[in-house]
Amino acid sequence: MSQKQLGIEAGFDPSSASPRMNQYEKGKHHPDATTVAKLCEVLGVPVAYLYCDDDDLARVIANFSKVGEKDRKRILAIVDTVKQS
Amino acid sequence: MSQKQLGIEAGFDPSSASPRMNQYEKGKHHPDATTVAKLCEVLGVPVAYLYCDDDDLARVIANFSKVGEKDRKRILAIVDTVKQS
DNA sequence: TCGAATACTAAGGATTCCTTAGTATGCTAA
DNA sequence: TTAGCATACTAAGGAATCCTTAGTATTCGA
Numbered sequence: 001m002s003q004k005q006l007g008i009e010a011g012f013d014p015s016s017a018s019p020r021m022n023q024y025e026k027g028k029h030h031p032d033a034t035t036v037a038k039l040c041e042v043l044g045v046p047v048a049y050l051y052c053d054d055d056d057l058a059r060v061i062a063n064f065s066k067v068g069e070k071d072r073k074r075i076l077a078i079v080d081t082v083k084q085s
Numbered sequence: 086m087s088q089k090q091l092g093i094e095a096g097f098d099p100s101s102a103s104p105r106m107n108q109y110e111k112g113k114h115h116p117d118a119t120t121v122a123k124l125c126e127v128l129g130v131p132v133a134y135l136y137c138d139d140d141d142l143a144r145v146i147a148n149f150s151k152v153g154e155k156d157r158k159r160i161l162a163i164v165d166t167v168k169q170s
Numbered sequence: 171t172c173g174a175a176t177a178c179t180a181a182g183g184a185t186t187c188c189t190t191a192g193t194a195t196g197c198t199a200a
Numbered sequence: 201t202t203a204g205c206a207t208a209c210t211a212a213g214g215a216a217t218c219c220t221t222a223g224t225a226t227t228c229g230a
Contacts (some may be wrong), residue, residue, distance in 0.1 A: 002176060017221050028156040029218055032113065032186095048138050048146065056157055057149045059164060061133065064142045064167040067195055075160050079144060084149040087207060101189050107209055114187055117217095 010038040095123040 001009075003025060007017030023029040031039065041046045044074045046065070060075075066077070087093075090112060092102030108114040116124065125132045130149070137143045145160075152160070 003178095004176075014221080018177075019221085020177080020219065022176095023218085026178075028179085030118065032218090033118075047136040048142070051132040051136055052146075053152050054149065056161060057146065060149070061137075061142065062147060063164045064139065064145070065165050067164060068112070072161050075163055076141060076144060077122060078156045078160055079148045079152060081156070083163070088209095089207075101192080103208075104210080105188065107207095111209075114208085117187090143193085161196085 006039065006042060010043045032071070091124065091127060094127045095120070 002018075003021035004014075004018035007021040008014050012020055020029075022030050036050065037047055040050065046061050049058055049061045052061055064072075087103075089103035092106040093099050097105055105114075109116050110127075121135065122132055125135065131146050134143055134146045137146055139150035149157075
């Protein structure tokens with residue numbers, strides 16, 4: 001998918017979608033939170049995934065929506081064993 | 086902790102920390118990604134936690150840094166059982 | 171190698187933000 | 201009570217950033 005097309009599907013004005021996307025990708029400008037959310041929606045990536053620097057946790061975030069109810073419970077049970085401060 | 090103090094600890098200019106924080110909390114303006122990261126650092130909250138709308142996953146994100154190596158492996162093993170698309 | 175699609179950039183008007191200055195509100199000690 | 205202070209909050213404008221326009225550069229397939 002082209003930069004332009006991605007922007008269009010995220011709801012950008014088609015006439016400026018290309019430069020906008022390019023400026024984001026090149027780091028010239030930064031999308032605001034709403035724009036990031038729309039791009040993530042198009043790309044099928046959880047927004048939280050972008051803001052996670054722990055690779056293990058990133059894998060959990062990326063796949064959690066596909067984890068079934070029982071396995072979720074198992075994961076939460078493990079997580080909840082951490083000592084409360 | 087006061088709004089002002091939170092801003093100062095996040096590195097804001099002390100003379101404008103109070104209005105800035107208030108504008109963020111009232112929704113008048115929105116902090117950029119770098120500012121969000123600094124505020125999260127001060128508050129001890131993972132940035133990804135803010136961008137997660139699934140309560141179960143939010144719990145995982147909030148506590149993952151305190152989960153030990155073995156339990157991490159167990160969680161990843163569960164997550165990796167999801168069907169690859 | 172021509173044409174079209176895509177990638178990329180400069181520049182400026184449009185938008186948003188940070189800062190200043192100040193008011194309003196809550197709280198504590200005299 | 202109320203004087204004094206910390207905190208919360210707001211308006212307005214200069215400062216910074218972005219979106220848009222216009223255009224050039226690059227890639228790629230016919």
